Amino acid sequence: MTTLHDYLESAGCDEGLTTLIELIALQAVPIREAFITHQSYASTENVYGEQQAAMDTWADERITMVLEESGLVRELSSEEQDEIRTFSDAKYDYAVVMDPMDGSSLIQTNLAVGTIVGIYDGGKVLQPGRHQVAALYMLYGPMTTLTITVGKGVYIFALDHTGVYRLLEAEVRMPEGNLYGTGGARPDWTDEHAEFITEIEKEGAKLRYTGSYVADFHQILKYGGIYCYPALKGKPDGKLRLMYEANPIGFIAEQAGGAITNGRQNLLDVEPGTAHQRTPIYVGSMNMIGRVRECFARREA
Structure with a gap:
């Protein structure tokens, strides 16, 4: 069965982008584990004056730390942070925008929530969405799924018990539903x-x-x-x-x-x-x- 790594290579993604996507996708593992111990609301507010759930801040800090240490990302902008972060030691010029924990108010009710990420080339986050080189989201439901595009259609992967994303659906097309x-x-x-x-x-x-x-x-x-x-x-x-x-x-x-x-x-x-x-x-x-x-x-x- 095709893995996420297999797909990214076949789609022609360069080594840096492949590594960055896989690194972000694998954060689903510690995030799922953290749900149990981060159920409450934090005592902080985000830039919009909205009360933050404990998972908002935990996921934001976790992904930010991983991306900074990776050397893959020049700029990062998160819904949970006031300012755009610049990582001057980055070896690549990718820029990442993210909502680290979308739907966090539903965590205590055990409904599906997710992580949304957009990736740009050129080291700057302030670009029109059409300039993205990749966009993805992890959905934490009965399965952990990764829905992704690298500009060549949409593919959905599921995380298995070994920590590998395996292809669930290829070339997804949105039907005309109601x-x-x-x-x-x-x-x-x-x-x-x-x-x-x-x-x-x-x-x-x-x-x-x-x-x-x-x-x-x-x-x-x-x-x-x-x-x-x-x-x-x-x-x-x-x-x-x-x-x-x-x-x-x-x-x-x-x-x-x-x-x-x-x-x-x-x-x-x-x-x-x-x-x-x-x-x-x-x-x-x-x-x-x-x-x-x-x-x-x-x-x-």
Whole structure:
């Protein structure tokens, strides 16, 4: 059975990128072990003023330490850190953006959570998402899975009991499904978003939403549909972050035949102004994304 290493070599990844991807992927092993002892909330807040779960800080510190010591990464930007980190002793010019523990509020309920990573060449993290050379996420559910693209389609691997990632599904294509998940309280939705949700519900769209962005997107990747975290009244930029959440997931979605937008623009084309820039997100099947764009265009006409 094809392993992650076999796939990366066959995809033409250079030695540095292969080593970096494998190093990040293997952090799933200590992360899964740490869930048992890091159930509580920490006494700290992240840059957004959000209370951090113990696993937020643990996973962030763990992955940051490993990447700094590796010499593979020139710049690192994490959702959990105020500033972009620069590692001047790096031997390679890769740059990494990450949400080290997405969905951490669900850990105590034993629902699926994950780690989201985007990788750029050129040593700088402030680049449009389209410039990523790889994007991946580890999903910690009944299995530990790795969903990855290196710009040549999407592949899913599962971590076996020996610590090896083995191919689960090759050349994943996102179907035109009718699942949807949406964040934000309904009274806070904008008119555009409320109209879109009302339309697809009338046509039989089914709600699937846990509050774990990476887990909710994985359902959309497998079964088709759309994940949304929209602009809200009083919060025109929404909640999620362009660099850590939109770009890696959007790159994977596009490589699987889907798309990502803020309702008006492909998010992979947005030039980030700051590391923690927020954005509305609609990501999913091409037909659903087309419906979003049509709805926004009608409202602006």
